[in-house]
Amino acid sequence: MGGSRGVVVVVAGMVLAVGGCGGAADEAHRADGSAGKGTVSPTPVRSPSGELVKWVGGLCESTVALKNLRAKSAADVKEIRGADEGDLVARAGAIGYLSSTPSAVDRVQSGLEELGSSGVPAADRLLGALRKKVTGVATELEGMSPAMAVDDAAGSAEDVDELVRSLTPPKPDLPALAAKDPRLGAAYERAEQCAPGWKPAGRETSSPAPAGPLPKAADGKNYRACADGACEVLVTSTADITADGTRVHVSVADDYVTFQSGGTLMQLGGAGGEAGFGDALKATVVAHDKDGAVLKFTLP
Incomplete structure (x- = not known):
């Protein structure tokens, strides 16, 4: 039994010695201000180009x-x-x-x-x-x-x-x-x-700035003046116009003017656009804004 007690003492001494060395090392690290065991310094993030x-x-x-x-x-x-x-x-x-x-x-x-x-x-x-x-x-x-x-x-x-x-x-x-x-x-x-909620800056358009109210149409809303194929009329919403025998349904929206004749449908945006019907009759958008459009029907 004496032999057994000796072994126990020796083993215990080794354990104590190991424990003592570890503790002293930790205290030494702390004493000189260095980080303790297990502390990892953050890796700096390189600034993006x-x-x-x-x-x-x-x-x-x-x-x-x-x-x-x-x-x-x-x-x-x-x-x-x-x-x-x-x-x-x-x-x-x-x-x-x-x-x-x-x-x-x-x-x-x-x-x-x-x-x-x-x-x-x-x-x-x-x-x-x-x-x-x-x-x-x-x-x-x-x-x-x-x-x-x-x-x-x-x-x-x-x-x-x-x-x-x-x-x-x-x-x-x-x-x-x-x-x-x-x-x-x-x-x-x-x-x-x-960034959340970011919106692109408004882009300038090539459309000219509004130049005031629509010009006066020579024939106003007298669409019967178009019967001979030559007139200048104002359309503020929709209108059925018969010019030189061709019936044209016109619809005016904020951004475009739509012409429908038979199975043909044409859409023009802004002033200066021209729609053709058959070989002769033409309709030109003289002016156009949110209030309506001034249209000019002509023959060659």
Whole structure:
């Protein structure tokens, strides 16, 4: 038994000795001001370059543009769908929608093409996937003519809207990637276009500024003056005008004037536009604003 007691004492001594050494070392570290065992100093995040901040901002701007495009598309289609079947205003709205939507998608596509490499592989893969998606939709829209709205206003608009709704950022999206990559995250924080609620600055249009009230139409609202094919009349909402035997239904909206004659439907925006009927009769938009349009019908 004496031998057994000796072993126990020796083992206990070793344990105590090991414990004592560890404790002394910890105290020594604390005494000289160094960190204790297990403390890890944070790795400093390298500041993102101006080029990366600009790149991230550009991608955020394109993402916002797509979000706004999806929202506008949904609102436009809801309005078109809510109009009466065959209604002229619905068809005019659908034609305008089918005409303007491809251009909006093309603008986003151009913005994405202007972005080079970010230097962050995951972010570059995201850009490539988004470019592919937007380019695919732009290509499909090229095959959709605004004339489709003449026969099926709601259906044609819904087909385009389905394509627009597919323009969502691929996963993982930029916020998810920024959360995983510190340098990308720092650039995301600095890019103003990535801030919640950011809105693009208003773009100046090429349309001239309003020059005051509409000019006086020579024949006012006397549409019978157009019977011989030559007149200048004011239309504030809708009108049925027969000029040189051709019956033309005119509808005036804030942004465009629509002419329908037989199976032909034409839409003009702003002043200076010209619609032709047959080989001779023409209608020119002399002036147009929210109050109406002054139209001039002429023959050669």
